[in-house]
Amino acid sequence: MAVEESAAPRNNEVKKSTASKAGKTAKKPAARKTTTTAKRAAASRAAAPARSIAGDAPAPSIAINEPYEFGRVNVMDITPNAEQGVYPARVELGEPFEVTAQVFIEGRTKVGATAVVRNPRGKETLRVPMTCVNAGLDRWVATLMCGEHSDAKPWEKEYAAVKRQLGEWTVVIEGWEDAYVSWLHDARIKVQVGDDVENALAAGAALLERWAASADAKLAARDRKTLTQAAAVIADVSLAPEQRLAAADNADIAELHATNPLRDGVSPSRPQRFKVERPKSSFAAWYQFFPRSEGAYWDAETGKIVQGTLKTSLTGLERAAAQGFDIVYLPPIFPIGVTNRKGRNNALVAGPDDPGSPFGIGSELGGHDTVDPLLGDMDDFKALTARAHELGLEIALDFALQCSPDHPWVKQHPEWFKHKADGTIAFAENPPKKYQDIYPIDFNADMPGIEKEVERILNLWIEAGVTIFRIDNPHTKPVRFWQDVIASVTKKHPEVLFLAEAFTRPGMMRALSYVGFTQSHCYFPWRNTKEELEEYLLTTNGDAGYYQHNTFWPTTPDILTAYVRDNGIAGHAVRAVLAAMGSPSWGIYNGYELIENRQRPGFEEQIDNEKYEVKIRDWSRADDFGIGALLGSLNRIRREHAEAFGYHNVRLLETSDPNILAFARHTPAALTSTGKPETLVVVVNLDGHNAHQAMVHFEMPEFEVDPQWGAHMRDELTGRDFAWSWDNFVSLAPWADVAHIFHVVHN
Template identity: 75%
Template structure:
């Protein structure tokens, strides 16, 4: 049956913890019944009697001593069975016994049984299909960060008009149940049910922090099982209300309900407290009392107290588990992260007053960049390649083909006579300097992400050591990189066809070297130009030794390739967010990033990069920078900023969507004291503070686009229920953005309070996290945003 069928694991704990055990039908005999159906049920639940004829035959063929021993054993077994039965009888308390007496003689229906599924493709008593997420037939598990809320859906149904329910069970990597939640039917016509879950609790601990070992133990492959079940109570209640109202077959309806409540009270799967059991037993006794009116009897089982028990501890008949869905639970910062990029050679760069020439920065002066990133609230610092830069065909300023005598070249033209990917550029410092940088970063609570561009300059040591790793032209020369009409004469691309295994081993060696120096994340340049299998092998080998290491893919390419890279281990990915600027584009793109795609491809939103400067950022000034920062920080759990954004560096190179005087080809000297007059750095700091303070910002699976009447005003909400926030209180953020960086706009914003799980019986008190102002909101709300006052509201529901 399609992609999903109900499957029962032979060694599943479900048969012992989530389904009624084989002993439970016997427990139902606390309902005293005179019907032949119930009597038969009792008989089949008792231990089988010893067959004396069989024993006699065996005794005739064995020595007398063995026959006597066998008889003694049989007698002991019978005595033990009788003793166990008596002990079980003694456990029935007085309240249950009183309910038994009241229910004696009532006629009940057999509950739906749990049908064992013995092979793939068999259905249980309830039908469970199409459990999502389940890409590629479940070969690649969905990926979530520890404690990240996520959504699971399924089709759950039964024949006829009988009501069903569904429960999702979360189990950790050791098979222990950690969470159990009722699912909601969101589309009755399609039998679609959904629920929001989480695997473990959110943590901000870094791999080097004390206590991280406890986080590490929680990582790995978790499972979610959807259990469909017959909702006997709801089915009964629907019919009983009608029959009492029209006085049709009332006694039978109410006596059936009394027996149902009594059975519910002793069902182990319901996990009831003693008080809950007594509540149900008393309700059953009242409902069975024919001296009361029909309305009084029905009210005993149709009231808020019983409804609350049905919500939290329902009677689940015919439990039918789905095949467990696998989830790869990853460490903190695999989904929820804030990146900050700077070039070490520009950090701390100065102009020599004597010569007027630029003196580039070093790894030692880059400490200032770490401190700025920390002050603005970021938690990952991303460094471009820090390896020696080639001389042959070195690029000049603005990607010119001829470099001047003082041009430093592109750090992506990797390798020279000084070394390759395993060497620190001497102009930046030494390996010890780099280790000191990562140590300081860790003291500040920052992770270091290092760019890994798998390409070489013509001067790279690999060119001589491994000439077969490069593609040669018919004339014997090595082909430089190109993407016609673009040409990269300073780079030789790797050819993986001749010796991919050898290249893999060398890359693994290099990555492990930098990990030992303190790197915990690699941002990989253009991974889509290399074989997917290559990355699959490399990432598997590296993470087997260092499971804490994360990988980000800088892959602006086709969706299939981006998805494949995520399957093989790229935890996060660059994406097309910079080019999604209109309301229509964003309303379409945000749900994609924050939907099923988010189980595999964790899009990281960057407003700009060294390679990207869009017309929107160029044309909308300070307001435009703040708008894009708000959208990036609140539109995705993972976002990043390329430094210089705070200084409004927004001049394009003519004819290209990238900066003029690009930092990739020259050293930048910046005056960071000017950042205060723009206020962009202040906005970045505020956004990171809001993100850290609100659990709703953590997930790729909780965003809802809101209706807004103005074409320049975008609105969306993030909501996480109280059970999943870790604080015991629901968390809702409402983001409203004026996309026009020049003019004010007014709009009506519609909130579907029911859908968002918000109160509908009173006004909502909301607080703007950017300004501290407070408002009252409801279903429809008026908003006015002027770029010179407020570019956005980020409202938290109080």
């Protein structure tokens, strides 16, 4: 139903008035009007106000009864907009985001626009005046927020208040005729040239009186007094025209126009839907480690590696918490198959002591619903999640929907797998690549049955303390499958999140986000030049961010790029800064702190890959490189300036050197808890070997900085203070500072 302003008649009043007139005047049956014509005529007659003696009649608010009808002011092309009106844009609770719309009226009359935010219960929580950013295209913009930022975890008592705010919010764009600005524009000209001055000023006095009496303007008593006093001065013919006009053309009246305008012909858009999701749905810091490597050691007697367990993995939790991460992500912890088990570095034949890949899931010991006995049992896993929660960490579990030839499903449900012409089950392959240790699932024979089993398994791990699932290769399964599974799981456990590990085409990525994948792996590791990064920052933090929440990972067990390989400690620092500051959600694969950057020849992955063997690490060496301390600093900056982070508030800054990248994150003062703007400026030297200098342009008014005083910039990495103006010199060297992360200090 359209939202109607008080100036407009209610639908039942329109019908009553029209019916009453028809009853008095009807002498004989008249030709019946079409429904649309009748509604339009009734609304026009009922909404039309009496013509004022001084000036034109104010624009009426015309009731909108059908989705295709326009109001008195035209509102179109609102962004973001759900595809086919089905899939709403997604934002995290308290995340700043931007809406735009075309708002216009006929002729040269001026218009204004207001964005109104309502929670799932229909209560208005925010009303923001929009700004015209392109008059030629009638484009208006506003930065909004649904609810307040929170760090409450699903298991904490504070989460109950968070939960009540989640769901579908709406934003309505209200276009309106700006009678004050239209009048002022003409009055200034007429007073200046002495043309029809009395009529112009009389109209202005009447307009201010009407403004003072407007309920929609929500004026305080002192504001109404300001307007009526100004109207009296304008109407005083004993004063000079310039003096009379000045009573309505000054800073006080301009401020009232900005905050409490006279809005004629208010025309609301249809409500735009936004799905508001829980904390950490998009603003999160991930840390990945393999439990079997945590606490692993060499047995001097046997000369063999003793792998870690879920109990020894508590050290990994402690390390993640100390570095300020929010989420610990574990690879599959299920039994590993024996048939065709892979050896070190993906060798086709495993040695007698090779543990195999945890992605070759399932053995005679169990499948996806079983803890690998070499790691422990379900009680050990529950103890791990309980300790994680004590440390403020969420546990994310990898769920790879594939099976080893030894998985129980192979015997229990052979119809769930693809078969060759000779009747044997086909292992996975992407010619010429072959994955002999994995059987892919065939969804065509019994997708409902597979869905039911997967839902059972996910719920089992949720009950054990998992709040997030990282799904391996979801793009190789039907989108409808994930849509059904995620809907079923989140209906019972709405706090559960899903991350898509999908490196694939844009259409598939968007579809996965539509059906419930809250975050996504992405192509950040391969964006390394200034031009590539600038383009990708805007892609990630633009309109696409309303659906696909890219998570920036410098490396993963599957990815080790040439940049990380070739740029040493400085390169690791650069990529960490870009990941932590470039996206609200980022992640680190452990070993990054130890500069593990040797590639397997011919592949963009690490040699001696942890997916195929147990790694013994000397964590006492982490302090030698400083990367662990940097990770902690980056997460501290993110926490202390959380209000600067969102998928829609990145702006690129112009720099004079092709190796110096600069960008800013900015949230306006009106949307922060302190009432001050929250701005971070990131400047990075992308060259891991050479120093570079550049001039960085800082458009101060765009960041609510008064050019008269300049900007007080505090480097959050070093604590040093700088004074910035329009153009600013920076110098960064890989052996000293690879980056500045400036906080704009507002006293």
